[in-house]
Amino acid sequence: MNELHPGLVVADLEIGPVAHGGHFVARHEGRVIFVRHALTGEVVDARITSVNRRFARADAVAVHRASPHRVTPPCPIATQCGGCDFQHVEPAHTRELKRQVVAELLGHLAGYEFAGDVEEVPPAPLGWRRRMRYHLDADGHPGLRAHRSDEVVPLPADGCRIADPAIAAPPTDPGRPGGEVLGVAAASGAGFLLPGAGGIVTEEVGEQSYLVAADGFWQAHAGAPEVLVQRVLAGLVPRSGETALDLYCGVGLFAGALAARGVRVWGVEGDRRATELAARNVLDGEFVAGDVARRLPRLPGQVDLVVLDPPRTGAGADVLAGVAARRPRAIAYVACDPAALGRDLRTAAGLGYEPSSVTAHDLFPLTHHVECVAILEAK
Numbered sequence: 001m002n003e004l005h006p007g008l009v010v011a012d013l014e015i016g017p018v019a020h021g022g023h024f025v026a027r028h029e030g031r032v033i034f035v036r037h038a039l040t041g042e043v044v045d046a047r048i049t050s051v052n053r054r055f056a057r058a059d060a061v062a063v064h065r066a067s068p069h070r071v072t073p074p075c076p077i078a079t080q081c082g083g084c085d086f087q088h089v090e091p092a093h094t095r096e097l098k099r100q101v102v103a104e105l106l107g108h109l110a111g112y113e114f115a116g117d118v119e120e121v122p123p124a125p126l127g128w129r130r131r132m133r134y135h136l137d138a139d140g141h142p143g144l145r146a147h148r149s150d151e152v153v154p155l156p157a158d159g160c161r162i163a164d165p166a167i168a169a170p171p172t173d174p175g176r177p178g179g180e181v182l183g184v185a186a187a188s189g190a191g192f193l194l195p196g197a198g199g200i201v202t203e204e205v206g207e208q209s210y211l212v213a214a215d216g217f218w219q220a221h222a223g224a225p226e227v228l229v230q231r232v233l234a235g236l237v238p239r240s241g242e243t244a245l246d247l248y249c250g251v252g253l254f255a256g257a258l259a260a261r262g263v264r265v266w267g268v269e270g271d272r273r274a275t276e277l278a279a280r281n282v283l284d285g286e287f288v289a290g291d292v293a294r295r296l297p298r299l300p301g302q303v304d305l306v307v308l309d310p311p312r313t314g315a316g317a318d319v320l321a322g323v324a325a326r327r328p329r330a331i332a333y334v335a336c337d338p339a340a341l342g343r344d345l346r347t348a349a350g351l352g353y354e355p356s357s358v359t360a361h362d363l364f365p366l367t368h369h370v371e372c373v374a375i376l377e378a379k
């Protein structure tokens with residue numbers, strides 16, 4: 001790929017299908033270019049941003065033939081900020097693009113035919129994000145990072161469009177150039193804080209309350225905790241007296257919902273502060289801090305139910321083998337990366353567990369990200 005180099009503008013590029021990661025596939029003289037800010041069927045000029053031996057990446061910089069699904073981005077920094085890669089797409093069509101990606105990945109990686117849609121979850125498509133990490137530029141102006149870069153793109157005057165309005169516009173802080181500011185909108189209140197500042201907020205999900213470290217993990221979309229809990233409960237159908245593992249449990253979101261239905265729960269989580277809060281949130285549960293793969297051998301040898309909610313890398317073969325060895329009657333796998341889910345579904349099939357359903361939820365509107373919940377049962 002010698003003649004392609006960063007900065008080069010490739011003219012009149014015909015844009016093909018959507019790919020995982022918010023890109024669209026194009027071909028130039030037999031080579032693959034992953035193009036952002038484009039849409040299938042468009043003809044664009046694209047500036048190359050990086051090149052490796054197998055492919056190049058590029059950003060569309062001029063559109064000669066526009067897709068009927070193209071719209072004016074609601075945010076003026078949409079093409080520079082690395083946060084929202086689908087602001088130029090009509091919101092309903094962003095969900096269709098994510099459906100195509102989920103169907104392609106689960107079909108290709110796991111042989112699973114995904115026949116569903118990506119469900120819209122209010123609030124959408126703006127004002128949904130209740131946890132924000134802002135970066136301060138050299139003058140202390142708050143901004144967000146550019147795509148695959150440390151560069152800080154300053155926020156527009158009225159702030160980030162996808163953030164909850166209460167945390168959309170952090171103040172300028174000239175005394176801390178290069179620093180970070182977190183925005184937290186919780187049930188107990190909203191505000192800005194410095195990373196590591198400490199403090200605990202309260203979140204409400206149905207009848208349950210959860211203590212969460214102000215700078216710790218909580219589902220970012222305002223509707224996510226309720227939607228995911230409902231989906232996990234509907235898939236597992238827990239019965240009073242059953243036992244369950246909540247792996248990658250955070251502060252016990254799923255453990256709390258299961259315990260409220262009379263299930264005895266053990267949780268594992270890598271963040272020690274989160275396990276301490278989980279023990280306060282779910283009084284009947286038992287919580288262990290540590291790596292799931294290393295802690296699993298010390299958990300009960302047989303359980304009825306398992307919830308897995310791993311980070312983007314997925315659970316992996318060792319964890320899945322440890323789960324399957326406990327012969328649960330059902331597993332709920334909550335996945336923020338459909339590629340990792342596809343790989344893990346293939347591994348689970350080899351261990352005797354097949355998906356009885358997979359649903360997809362638009363918990364990251366106007367971005368390429370999508371959340372899936374798979375319910376697995378023994379073959």
Ligand SMILES: C[S@@+](CC[C@H](N)C(=O)[O-])C[C@H]1O[C@@H](n2cnc3c(N)ncnc32)[C@H](O)[C@@H]1O
Binds near residue numbers: 269271274
């Ligand atoms: C997607 S979050 C889910 C948290 C929780 N289920 C919730 O919904 O609030 C994933 C969690 O896994 C934890 N984690 C990441 N890698 C881990 C590992 N190897 N072992 C244990 N926990 C891990 C993170 O600290 C994070 O809290």
